[in-house]
Amino acid sequence: MMKPALCLLIFFCVIFLLPPATVNAQQQPNIKISFINYAGNQPLVPDSLYANCWKENYSVSRLKYYISNIALQTSNQKWNAEQNSYHLVDESDSLSKNFSFYLPSGNYTTLSFLIGVDSLKNVSGAQTGALDPLNSMFWTWNSGYIMFKMEGTSPQSAAVNNKIEYHIGGFSGVDNAVKKIRLQLAGIPVAINNKSITEIIIRANIDKLWNAATVLKITETPVCTIPGPLAGRIAANYTTMFDVLKIVQR
Amino acid sequence: MKIKITISLLLIVLMASAFIPHQPPHKLTYLKLVIPKGWPQPPTNIFATNPLTEEGFQLGRKLFYDARLSRDSNFSCAGCHQQFAAFATYDHDFSHGFNNSFTTRNAPGLFNIAWQKELHWDGGVNHIEVQPLSPFTAANEMATTLPEILKKLKADTAYARLFKNAFADGMINSQHMLKALAQFTGSIQSYNSKYDKVKRGEDSFTVSEALGYKTFMASCNSCHREPLFTDNSFRNNGLPLNKKWMDKGRMTITGNLADSLKFKVPSLRNISLTFPYMHDGRVVSLGKVIDHYRNSIDTAQPTLDMLLKKRIAISDQEKVDLISFLLTLKDDVLTHDPRFKQPN
Numbered sequence: 153m154m155k156p157a158l159c160l161l162i163f164f165c166v167i168f169l170l171p172p173a174t175v176n177a178q179q180q181p182n183i184k185i186s187f188i189n190y191a192g193n194q195p196l197v198p199d200s201l202y203a204n205c206w207k208e209n210y211s212v213s214r215l216k217y218y219i220s221n222i223a224l225q226t227s228n229q230k231w232n233a234e235q236n237s238y239h240l241v242d243e244s245d246s247l248s249k250n251f252s253f254y255l256p257s258g259n260y261t262t263l264s265f266l267i268g269v270d271s272l273k274n275v276s277g278a279q280t281g282a283l284d285p286l287n288s289m290f291w292t293w294n295s296g297y298i299m300f301k302m303e304g305t306s307p308q309s310a311a312v313n314n315k316i317e318y319h320i321g322g323f324s325g326v327d328n329a330v331k332k333i334r335l336q337l338a339g340i341p342v343a344i345n346n347k348s349i350t351e352i353i354i355r356a357n358i359d360k361l362w363n364a365a366t367v368l369k370i371t372e373t374p375v376c377t378i379p380g381p382l383a384g385r386i387a388a389n390y391t392t393m394f395d396v397l398k399i400v401q402r
Numbered sequence: 403m404k405i406k407i408t409i410s411l412l413l414i415v416l417m418a419s420a421f422i423p424h425q426p427p428h429k430l431t432y433l434k435l436v437i438p439k440g441w442p443q444p445p446t447n448i449f450a451t452n453p454l455t456e457e458g459f460q461l462g463r464k465l466f467y468d469a470r471l472s473r474d475s476n477f478s479c480a481g482c483h484q485q486f487a488a489f490a491t492y493d494h495d496f497s498h499g500f501n502n503s504f505t506t507r508n509a510p511g512l513f514n515i516a517w518q519k520e521l522h523w524d525g526g527v528n529h530i531e532v533q534p535l536s537p538f539t540a541a542n543e544m545a546t547t548l549p550e551i552l553k554k555l556k557a558d559t560a561y562a563r564l565f566k567n568a569f570a571d572g573m574i575n576s577q578h579m580l581k582a583l584a585q586f587t588g589s590i591q592s593y594n595s596k597y598d599k600v601k602r603g604e605d606s607f608t609v610s611e612a613l614g615y616k617t618f619m620a621s622c623n624s625c626h627r628e629p630l631f632t633d634n635s636f637r638n639n640g641l642p643l644n645k646k647w648m649d650k651g652r653m654t655i656t657g658n659l660a661d662s663l664k665f666k667v668p669s670l671r672n673i674s675l676t677f678p679y680m681h682d683g684r685v686v687s688l689g690k691v692i693d694h695y696r697n698s699i700d701t702a703q704p705t706l707d708m709l710l711k712k713r714i715a716i717s718d719q720e721k722v723d724l725i726s727f728l729l730t731l732k733d734d735v736l737t738h739d740p741r742f743k744q745p746n
Contacts, residue, residue, distance in 0.1 A: 292527075
């Protein structure tokens with residue numbers, strides 16, 4: 153009569169010794185989004201001299217921008233979003249330029265994200281991670297995130313020390329500089345599954361900052377550090393800087 | 403047999419329990435913000451994502467009084483926000499900052515912040531948790547940086563313990579520091595002045611105070627609305643532009659010309675402790691403040707508040723009584739509350 157009890161004991165021991173099934177294999181990252189910053193038609197090298205489309209020379213010492221609220225759309229029009237989707241792309245930190253997450257398997261046609269931080273997170277107090285004010289991307293005198301920050305120099309700049317400095321922010325009303333980007337995935341649809349990692353490599357060409365929806369020249373506007381119409385025009389321009397360079401599956 | 407099975411089962415449970423991680427439960431003592439009787443609900447719940455706890459409050463309290471949070475370890479939050487002055491800077495038009503500098507605006511008293519949607523004279527700060535970032539980093543205030551502050555906190559074992567008490571993961575990071583500070587400053591409340599006691603039927607006004615209250619209700623209450631003694635709006639009260647600072651107030655934040663020279667209506671609670679008055683501390687006494695509204699409002703300013711276009715008619719006797727009433731707004735409970743004192 154001992155036997156059933158002993159069996160039960162062994163059975164339960166085995167059950168409890170097994171690792172808990174909390175790690176859902178399905179939640180393993182299967183998509184990677186990567187950003188490569190470009191200056192015109194070549195990858196950006198910090199502190200190197202480039203000429204923009206108006207033949208103005210410039211170099212970039214610092215380039216940081218927020219990518220948030222990433223979502224992908226399937227061929228049956230369903231959007232799947234990354235949870236807690238806030239990333240700070242920092243040219244000086246190679247690890248910051250790509251991020252992986254899990255997407256349900258399916259055929260995807262469109263990628264969408266915000267350049268900037270949604271208005272809600274701008275009014276929700278102290279954040280951490282990518283949104284930590286430690287990252288020097290938060291305005292203290294007029295609360296809110298700097299969505300996009302580019303600093304450098306240009307011989308054409310009349311600002312102190314030939315600076316170019318674009319701190320673009322503002323999240324409400326007419327000053328809203330948060331922009332939504334939608335990119336079609338080339339060779340669509342892209343099949344994303346649990347067996348491989350799909351990497352979408354995005355090119356961000358900063359030259360567009362001066363020439364897209366409106367013409368902006370370093371000679372005229374080398375600096376923008378407050379929300380307002382100029383910030384809005386710069387944001388509208390850099391909204392066009394993204395395109396899908398390639399998609400790799402491995 | 404039954405006994406054997408029971409013993410086996412007990413054994414199973416015992417063995418099984420060995421495999422369940424036993425973390426000591428993180429003990430927190432939850433606190434509640436007082437909503438005094440007859441007060442409106444706060445416009446937002448400032449503790450919605452920052453549960454108010456005794457542990458968080460005590461960490462915030464230590465941070466508030468810690469001068470090491472400034473670049474040269476001379477300036478704590480409490481340096482400019484003094485309890486005996488209802489957490490304003492006593493008897494200073496401008497407060498002192500790093501390297502013999504002055505602030506550009508008068509330090510407001512800190513109390514009833516839970517009822518404020520926007521902070522600072524120009525409303526530029528949209529959440530209590532991010533407010534300290536301004537004085538931390540301003541060159542004429544604490545003049546430091548977040549990494550510098552965190553380095554100091556991490557080097558102090560007392561903080562390691564306090565952060566562990568207050569937050570489950572015990573991490574010393576900017577978010578936890580700012581949330582703890584918000585728990586302390588957000589808890590500072592003023593609702594125990596003589597005025598409050600009269601309202602609760604625990605005290606009564608003198609004849610002069612009662613007359614002053616009547617004048618107040620007739621002439622001041624539309625902006626300095628009781629019980630908070632502010633409606634938290636931004637208004638131009640007809641002071642000439644401060645030529646030194648060229649401070650346009652609310653317009654600095656909104657970029658809207660219609661907001662030029664508008665500043666937040668300050669609460670009149672503890673007004674006898676927060677002199678000198680106005681956003682730049684240019685008016686030295688309560689009598690002179692009333693004189694401004696009676697005689698000196700610059701009525702030519704295009705953004706002047708509608709209610710002040712004809713200035714405010716207050717007789718000399720009404721002025722005396724009004725001041726008597728304003729003195730009843732002093733809250734000695736707040737200024738002596740041991741919970742808000744410098745920790746040992």
